[in-house]
Amino acid sequence: MNFEFTEEQGMLRDSVARFVQDSYDFDTRRKIAASDEGMSRENWQTFAELGWLSVPFAESHGGFGGGPVDTLVMMEEFGKGIVLEPYLATVLLFGGLLQRGGSVEQQAELIPRIIEGSCLGAFAYLERQSRHVITDIKTTAAVQGDQLVLNGEKVVVFNGASADQLIVAARSSGEQSDEDGITLVLVPADAAGVERTAYRMMDGQVVANITFNDVRVPVSDIVGEAGEGCAVMSPVITRANVALAAEALGIMGQLNAKTLEYTKTRKQFDVPIGSFQALQHRMVDTFMAYEQVKSLLYRAVCELDGEGDDAAACVHALKVLVDRNGKKIFGEAIQLHGGMGITDELDIGHYAKRLMMINTTFGNGDYHQAKFNELRYSA
Amino acid sequence: MDTSFAPEDLAFRDEVRAFFAEAYDSELQARLNNLETFKEAVIDWQKRLYRKGWIAPGWPKEYGGTGWNATQKFIYETERSAAGIRDVIPFGLNMVGPVIYAFGNEEQKARFLPGILQSDDWWCQGYSEPGAGSDLASLKTRAVREGDEYVVTGAKIWTSYAQYADWIFCLVRTSNEGKKQNGISFLLIDMKSPGIKVNPIVSIDNHHSLNEVEFNEVRVPVANLIGEQDKGWTYAKALLAHERTAIAGVADSKRSLAETRAFAEREVNGGKSLLSDPLFQKRLSDIEIELMALEFTELRVLATVAAGGAPGAESSMLKIKGTEMQQAVQELRMEVAAYYQGVLPNDLTPEQLGHGFGSQARQTYMYGRASTIYGGSNEVQKNIIAKAVLGL
Numbered sequence: 001m002n003f004e005f006t007e008e009q010g011m012l013r014d015s016v017a018r019f020v021q022d023s024y025d026f027d028t029r030r031k032i033a034a035s036d037e038g039m040s041r042e043n044w045q046t047f048a049e050l051g052w053l054s055v056p057f058a059e060s061h062g063g064f065g066g067g068p069v070d071t072l073v074m075m076e077e078f079g080k081g082i083v084l085e086p087y088l089a090t091v092l093l094f095g096g097l098l099q100r101g102g103s104v105e106q107q108a109e110l111i112p113r114i115i116e117g118s119c120l121g122a123f124a125y126l127e128r129q130s131r132h133v134i135t136d137i138k139t140t141a142a143v144q145g146d147q148l149v150l151n152g153e154k155v156v157v158f159n160g161a162s163a164d165q166l167i168v169a170a171r172s173s174g175e176q177s178d179e180d181g182i183t184l185v186l187v188p189a190d191a192a193g194v195e196r197t198a199y200r201m202m203d204g205q206v207v208a209n210i211t212f213n214d215v216r217v218p219v220s221d222i223v224g225e226a227g228e229g230c231a232v233m234s235p236v237i238t239r240a241n242v243a244l245a246a247e248a249l250g251i252m253g254q255l256n257a258k259t260l261e262y263t264k265t266r267k268q269f270d271v272p273i274g275s276f277q278a279l280q281h282r283m284v285d286t287f288m289a290y291e292q293v294k295s296l297l298y299r300a301v302c303e304l305d306g307e308g309d310d311a312a313a314c315v316h317a318l319k320v321l322v323d324r325n326g327k328k329i330f331g332e333a334i335q336l337h338g339g340m341g342i343t344d345e346l347d348i349g350h351y352a353k354r355l356m357m358i359n360t361t362f363g364n365g366d367y368h369q370a371k372f373n374e375l376r377y378s379a
Numbered sequence: 380m381d382t383s384f385a386p387e388d389l390a391f392r393d394e395v396r397a398f399f400a401e402a403y404d405s406e407l408q409a410r411l412n413n414l415e416t417f418k419e420a421v422i423d424w425q426k427r428l429y430r431k432g433w434i435a436p437g438w439p440k441e442y443g444g445t446g447w448n449a450t451q452k453f454i455y456e457t458e459r460s461a462a463g464i465r466d467v468i469p470f471g472l473n474m475v476g477p478v479i480y481a482f483g484n485e486e487q488k489a490r491f492l493p494g495i496l497q498s499d500d501w502w503c504q505g506y507s508e509p510g511a512g513s514d515l516a517s518l519k520t521r522a523v524r525e526g527d528e529y530v531v532t533g534a535k536i537w538t539s540y541a542q543y544a545d546w547i548f549c550l551v552r553t554s555n556e557g558k559k560q561n562g563i564s565f566l567l568i569d570m571k572s573p574g575i576k577v578n579p580i581v582s583i584d585n586h587h588s589l590n591e592v593e594f595n596e597v598r599v600p601v602a603n604l605i606g607e608q609d610k611g612w613t614y615a616k617a618l619l620a621h622e623r624t625a626i627a628g629v630a631d632s633k634r635s636l637a638e639t640r641a642f643a644e645r646e647v648n649g650g651k652s653l654l655s656d657p658l659f660q661k662r663l664s665d666i667e668i669e670l671m672a673l674e675f676t677e678l679r680v681l682a683t684v685a686a687g688g689a690p691g692a693e694s695s696m697l698k699i700k701g702t703e704m705q706q707a708v709q710e711l712r713m714e715v716a717a718y719y720q721g722v723l724p725n726d727l728t729p730e731q732l733g734h735g736f737g738s739q740a741r742q743t744y745m746y747g748r749a750s751t752i753y754g755g756s757n758e759v760q761k762n763i764i765a766k767a768v769l770g771l
């Protein structure tokens with residue numbers, strides 16, 4: 001039994017932690033969030049130089065060959081700084097799909113470019129009606145000779161406005177919500193017929209709605225097998241969910257630490273408000289809520305790393321607990337800061353908003369609880 | 380025990396409904412929803428209520444109240460919420476007005492009450508300070524008497540709508556002798572006075588309603604002192620119970636829950652509406668059940684008040700439960716909006732965006748975090764109940 005990180009993982013974590021500490025203070029982040037792209041390309045280059053963009057990729061493509069634990073340590077630190085740069089969208093989703101389902105040519109062309117920081121990617125999977133069911137897809141991909149023709153619309157595409165390349169989940173056969181018949185297609189963001197509408201979310205990131213109007217790409221740009229996209233995206237999303245939980249853990253830790261600090265210094269009735277037992281018990285609750293998330297996260301990562309049978313249930317459970325405990329933690333953080341907690345100026349609200357966005361990504365708590373129930377209790 | 384409405388109550392309800400249907404028109408609603416026109420639209424609406432004679436249901440008839448009984452007040456509130464109409468801006472009508480008619484002199488009543496009733500004066504509340512929130516009595520903004528003026532120096536914070544205000548009612552320190560509650564006075568200050576500076580505070584919902592108000596040797600005529608010097612705490616306390624009862628907003632929560640339910644019914648995916656999802660149903664009914672009870676808790680408090688009693692510690696309970704329920708509804712609506720809850724205001728139409736209510740849900744939810752903090756935080760309310768009701 002061992003819950004320690006390896007030396008390499010420790011170094012990776014320290015390297016991200018140092019960057020957040022030195023170059024990502026709250027004011028800097030605020031400026032980046034207010035910029036047109038809602039992220040900094042300069043930082044992205046730094047990520048490349050520090051080798052972070054290579055972490056999950058196979059060594060044969062110039063990657064670091066890292067596993068879920070390596071992703072975990074990085075994402076937790078990103079969470080502490082509410083880092084805006086599109087690591088999830090470009091490396092874990094776009095890169096993850098290529099790594100898992102891409103052809104040798106696709107991988108050889110794109111993965112090195114991701115690693116060197118010259119290709120930003122996005123995974124266009126959501127549609128207006130999909131909510132948490134990602135197989136609910138109306139965008140069509142039809143074969144015409146050696147071409148694929150895409151029509152439809154994707155919404156809330158993370159990094160969608162800045163990405164150079166997209167992987168689009170489209171329907172090539174089957175009914176609207178079927179798992180079968182989904183085809184993943186690589187589409188250059190500047191292809192004819194692609195139109196992007198950018199807008200900003202509460203966590204600072206800029207997303208896009210993207211319409212596809214008779215967009216034509218060669219069939220060789222399919223990622224994985226035609227109609228079998230679900231098999232490629234499911235494991236990538238499962239891993240992304242764990243990565244997001246790690247980011248959430250970093251956020252929760254910050255919220256708890258900052259709140260604790262505040263209650264030790266803020267005085268009312270001539271004493272620090274942290275001396276009130278009514279508040280102490282609630283901070284004990286949020287402390288425990290944090291520890292529980294951490295435990296379940298480690299459990300999920302161990303299952304994933306060892307390809308355990310219980311990985312799916314673990315990840316559903318993790319999403320449920322992140323949602324529930326996250327709400328509890330940011331709710332208490334705001335409440336215990338009193339009026340200060342309601343200001344835009346304080347970082348507390350910004351941590352809260354990122355947690356809220358994480359909870360709506362790849363299924364909210366209720367969605368995952370229903371999935372968990374199905375796995376565990378259906379006859 | 381009987382809560383059914385008499386025929387005259389039903390007639391009253393129809394009258395209220397008819398008035399709202401006509402007076403709260405869509406043109407006005409559009410102006411209320413636009414930040415640029417918000418202030419003048421609020422004034423316009425409140426003037427319509429004034430002309431109808433319904434602007435101050437809580438006031439005694441002699442000062443411009445409606446003379447309604449508890450049932451009528453309940454009906455009015457319910458219909459207002461059901462019509463989706465915001466409550467009046469409370470600072471003048473629900474806060475300083477009652478203090479002035481209860482504790483002000485005749486001259487003050489004549490000078491200030493008409494402007495409040497007719498919404499010609501916009502008031503704001505200058506109680507909280509950076510160092511005095513829950514512990515309000517520790518406030519430090521001081522007023523020193525010089526001849527027939529007070530000279531006021533200090534800072535107030537979280538002052539809602541100070542940027543619109545013509546007047547601010549303030550608690551200021553006039554003495555450091557004895558208990559800290561004893562040296563506080565209640566002053567009415569013209570916001571145009573030299574030495575006042577208003578600094579905006581952007582809140583977590585990305586809007587600007589909060590402010591910091593600085594006072595730098597602001598000269599205030601002694602004629603603007605309410606009641607006696609050093610007795611302001613007594614006047615302010617009398618008002619707090621009213622404020623809390625008003626914050627509960629049960630009728631508004633009911634309406635909001637019904638709307639949320641309708642939104643959920645329209646969210647269809649995987650061939651099923653969200654409303655048919657058992658987990659969602661549980662969330663919905665958890666809230667509805669609490670609200671069913673809370674509605675009657677509110678009626679019980681109203682009945683006590685109508686019978687001549689004062690809303691005491693019950694108002695704390697209404698405030699706690701009421702705000703918890705508001706937040707629960709706001710949160711549920713966010714769940715219905717799913718990822719669209721994150722959308723910040725932009726120039727896109729709902730058609731372009733693909734969604735209608737996400738951004739509004741977020742704004743209400745984020746600002747809604749404040750309801751358990753202002754008006755005496757819910758923790759402080761629990762302390763009051765523990766002490767005053769449970770004798771702990």
Ligand SMILES: Cc1cc2nc3c(=O)[nH]c(=O)nc-3n(C[C@H](O)[C@H](O)[C@H](O)COP(=O)(O)OP(=O)(O)OC[C@H]3O[C@@H](n4cnc5c(N)ncnc54)[C@H](O)[C@@H]3O)c2cc1C
Nearest residue numbers: 335336338339504506507512513537538539749753756758
């Ligand atoms: C949106 C908004 C609008 C407002 N509008 C106005 C306005 O117009 N005018 C005005 O004067 N004020 C206004 N306020 C201020 C409001 O009244 C104060 O925020 C409130 O009194 C709490 O004070 P505080 O913010 O200093 O928090 P603090 O008093 O510092 O409290 C911090 C935390 O400690 C808890 N706490 C404090 N004491 C105790 C205790 N004894 N036991 C247990 N827990 C305790 C609180 O509940 C809170 O969770 C507004 C506030 C907000 C958020």
